[in-house]
Amino acid sequence: MTEKISLTELQLIIRDSLYLALPDAYWIMAEISELKENNAGHCYLELIEKHPEEKNVRARVKAIIWSKSYRFLKAFFENATGESLREGLKILVRTKVEYHKLYGLSLIISDIDPTFTIGEMAMKRQLVIKKLEQEGVLSMNKEIMFPAVPQRIAIISSKNAAGYSDFINQLKSNSFGYVFYTALIESSLQGIETELGIINALDRIALNSHLFDLVVIIRGGGSQSDLSWFDNYNIAYHVTQFPLPVITGIGHDKDVSVTDMVANRSLKTPTAVADFLIDSVNSAENHIIEISSEIISTSRIIFEKNKNRIEASAIKLFPLARIMMSHVKDKLSSEIIEVINIGKEFIIRAGLIPSNQKLRLASGAKSFSSGKEVALRRNGQRLITGTVNCLNVYDVMLKNLVNTLQLLNPENVLQRGFSITSINGRIIKNSDQIRKDDQIDTQLFEGTLRSRVIEKTGKGG
Amino acid sequence: MAKKEFSFNNAVLEIENILQNIESGDLDIDKLSVEVKRASELIKECQKKLRSTEEEINSIFKDLV
Amino acid sequence: MAKKEFSFNNAVLEIENILQNIESGDLDIDKLSVEVKRASELIKECQKKLRSTEEEINSIFKDLV
Amino acid sequence: MAKKEFSFNNAVLEIENILQNIESGDLDIDKLSVEVKRASELIKECQKKLRSTEEEINSIFKDLV
Amino acid sequence: MAKKEFSFNNAVLEIENILQNIESGDLDIDKLSVEVKRASELIKECQKKLRSTEEEINSIFKDLV
Amino acid sequence: MAKKEFSFNNAVLEIENILQNIESGDLDIDKLSVEVKRASELIKECQKKLRSTEEEINSIFKDLV
Amino acid sequence: MAKKEFSFNNAVLEIENILQNIESGDLDIDKLSVEVKRASELIKECQKKLRSTEEEINSIFKDLV
Numbered sequence A: 001m002t003e004k005i006s007l008t009e010l011q012l013i014i015r016d017s018l019y020l021a022l023p024d025a026y027w028i029m030a031e032i033s034e035l036k037e038n039n040a041g042h043c044y045l046e047l048i049e050k051h052p053e054e055k056n057v058r059a060r061v062k063a064i065i066w067s068k069s070y071r072f073l074k075a076f077f078e079n080a081t082g083e084s085l086r087e088g089l090k091i092l093v094r095t096k097v098e099y100h101k102l103y104g105l106s107l108i109i110s111d112i113d114p115t116f117t118i119g120e121m122a123m124k125r126q127l128v129i130k131k132l133e134q135e136g137v138l139s140m141n142k143e144i145m146f147p148a149v150p151q152r153i154a155i156i157s158s159k160n161a162a163g164y165s166d167f168i169n170q171l172k173s174n175s176f177g178y179v180f181y182t183a184l185i186e187s188s189l190q191g192i193e194t195e196l197g198i199i200n201a202l203d204r205i206a207l208n209s210h211l212f213d214l215v216v217i218i219r220g221g222g223s224q225s226d227l228s229w230f231d232n233y234n235i236a237y238h239v240t241q242f243p244l245p246v247i248t249g250i251g252h253d254k255d256v257s258v259t260d261m262v263a264n265r266s267l268k269t270p271t272a273v274a275d276f277l278i279d280s281v282n283s284a285e286n287h288i289i290e291i292s293s294e295i296i297s298t299s300r301i302i303f304e305k306n307k308n309r310i311e312a313s314a315i316k317l318f319p320l321a322r323i324m325m326s327h328v329k330d331k332l333s334s335e336i337i338e339v340i341n342i343g344k345e346f347i348i349r350a351g352l353i354p355s356n357q358k359l360r361l362a363s364g365a366k367s368f369s370s371g372k373e374v375a376l377r378r379n380g381q382r383l384i385t386g387t388v389n390c391l392n393v394y395d396v397m398l399k400n401l402v403n404t405l406q407l408l409n410p411e412n413v414l415q416r417g418f419s420i421t422s423i424n425g426r427i428i429k430n431s432d433q434i435r436k437d438d439q440i441d442t443q444l445f446e447g448t449l450r451s452r453v454i455e456k457t458g459k460g461g
Numbered sequence B, C, D, E, F, G: 001m002a003k004k005e006f007s008f009n010n011a012v013l014e015i016e017n018i019l020q021n022i023e024s025g026d027l028d029i030d031k032l033s034v035e036v037k038r039a040s041e042l043i044k045e046c047q048k049k050l051r052s053t054e055e056e057i058n059s060i061f062k063d064l065v
Helices: A007-021 A067-081 A114-135 A162-172 A194-207 A227-231 A233-241 A258-262 A270-408 A410-415 B008-024 B029-064 C008-024 C029-064 D008-024 D029-064 E008-024 E029-064 F008-024 F029-064 G008-024 G029-051 G055-064
Strands: A026-037 A043-050 A057-065 A090-100 A104-112 A152-157 A181-186 A214-218 A246-249 A420-423 A439-443 A448-452
Touching (some): A026 A057, A043 A067, A067 A104, A067 A114, A114 A227, A114 A258, A152 A162, A162 A181, A194 A214, A194 A227, A227 A233, A246 A270, A270 A410, A270 B029, A270 C008, A270 C029, A270 D029, A270 E029, A270 F008, A270 G029, A410 B029, B008 B029, B008 C029, B029 C029, C008 C029, C029 D029, D008 D029, D008 E029, D029 E029, E008 E029, E008 F029, F008 F029, F008 G029, F029 G029, G008 G029
Parallel strands (some): A057 A104, A152 A181, A152 A214, A214 A246
Antiparallel strands (some): A026 A043, A026 A090, A043 A057
């Protein structure tokens, strides 16, 4: 300790030493633990390095982005990541170590690589999603039936948020005149208190869940909002486990947060949520109106059907009755015709009997008498032939008698030269009848001879 | 002989009797010619009878046919 | 013979009888003409009967038709 | 024959009977005309019955149509 | 026939029955006109029934339209 | 028919049943006018019911739309 | 229906049920106007429910926040 130097001198030595030792700029990875903008537009940060498994901070340093760079870098970063630079973000920045005699060591940030942050955020987000998925709760809130009439709404927002008043105005001024019952449960929606605020709010609502149809989480409009607060595991988990459907309206143009993902529905803006609710109620009402008009038209159809049925019956009744009457009439007239025909036919048939009998009588009588006549004529014929035969027999008999007589007549015998010899009138047929000298008479055809027997010869003598 | 009492059958019997007598030759020569005469007469009577009967019948038949 | 008592059938029977007598040749010539006469008369009666019956029937039929 | 008791069918049967007798030739000719007369009368009765029935029926039908 | 107990269908059945009897030829002509008369009366009853039914229906119809 | 117990559907079924009976021809003509009268009354009741229902429904609809 | 217990959802279900009943065609016209009336009342209740403020709920909410 020989030389005494002033603090300024020392600080300058440190500055020069550091400058000499670290002439280059370095790309470093760190997490923002604090961020402040001052009125001049400069941005003051505290960067730390933390191991996920450790509680304590391993390294810490102050950093500055001069307003000249900050205007450009902020826009560039937000544009690229959709996030504003804030506490808790991991960033990759180009820095140069500077040492200021008044403020000490700080890193001057001259450039920032948003892709690193995007990667980090995405990785973190993926881990959360994966965890929720592994726990099987990812879509639990989505599975809750959305109320047909979302009229009783628990709102998680902050009173002063522009989004909240937009939401309320949109709801109340709905052109349909629907009534919505809203209850605001306040919570911080950005920054580190977001997690606890939302979880507390959800817990309070859950205690009175029977009073509400759903929960709406809305945040003030504008694109500046930090979505990454809603990639928080605990918020997302609470949402998945919530007994009522949760609708988010935390608004982001590009990405959706994990909370948006697990919510029953997610819309870009509070106004959109309000419109959605109005639409839901409206579609519920329209549904009723549709049903009622369907009931009306169906009733008319039923009515007309029944009316037609009755009218058809009324129209059919009398023609049918008349047709039946005319059938019966036809049947009756055919019966009449049949009775007449059959009656007449019967008489004709009956009439045939006596006329046949008449014919038979005439022919029978005629053949009878002609038969008798034939028999008579035959008898007459028989009489004639019989009689003629009889007479012929007698005629023949008489002729035979005449012939016999002629043969026997002695006169005829004598004529032929025979003679009859007799004695004392008795005809001599045998010589024994006479004796010698008997005087015999011989009768000739003409004249008679008397002679004396001289000699007598015997038979064969 | 009264015509009314003439019997054809009796006449025929008598004729046949006469003819038998003649045939037998037992007859006396005097009676022979008498008998022949008698038979001849009877035959004539019979023929007459027959003819008259015939005529009668014919007239009946003429009426009948 | 009273007409009333005349029977066609009996007459036919009698005719038949006479015919048999005649046809058998047993009949005496003396009775022949009598029988023939009888038969002939019967036949005539029968024919008359037939004719009268016929006329009667005809008149009945004339009445009928 | 009293009209009330006249039966067409019985009459037809009786006529039939008579016709059979006539047609078989068994009938006595003496009865022929009597039977023919009877049959003829029955036929007339039947025809009369038929006519009267026809008239009756016709008048019923006239009434009906 | 008391009007109250008159049945059109039964009447038609009876008419058809009569028709069958007549057609079958079993019917005595002596009964024909009786049966035809019966049928005719039934038919008239039926026609009367038809007319009255028609009138009734017409009056119901007038009432309805 | 007590109005309170009147059922349109039952009435329609009954009417259609009657119509079917008439159409099928199974109906006894003796019952035709009774059935037609019944159907006609039911139709009137139904039309009355329809009119009152129409009025009721129309008034409900006017109220609603 | 007590106002407190009125549920839009139940009302919608009931209305839908009524529509189904009507559409299924099972509905008796006798019940149609009753059902339509019921549906109409439910619809009116629903519309009222959507538009009229319930002080009770409001006060509960105020209490809660």
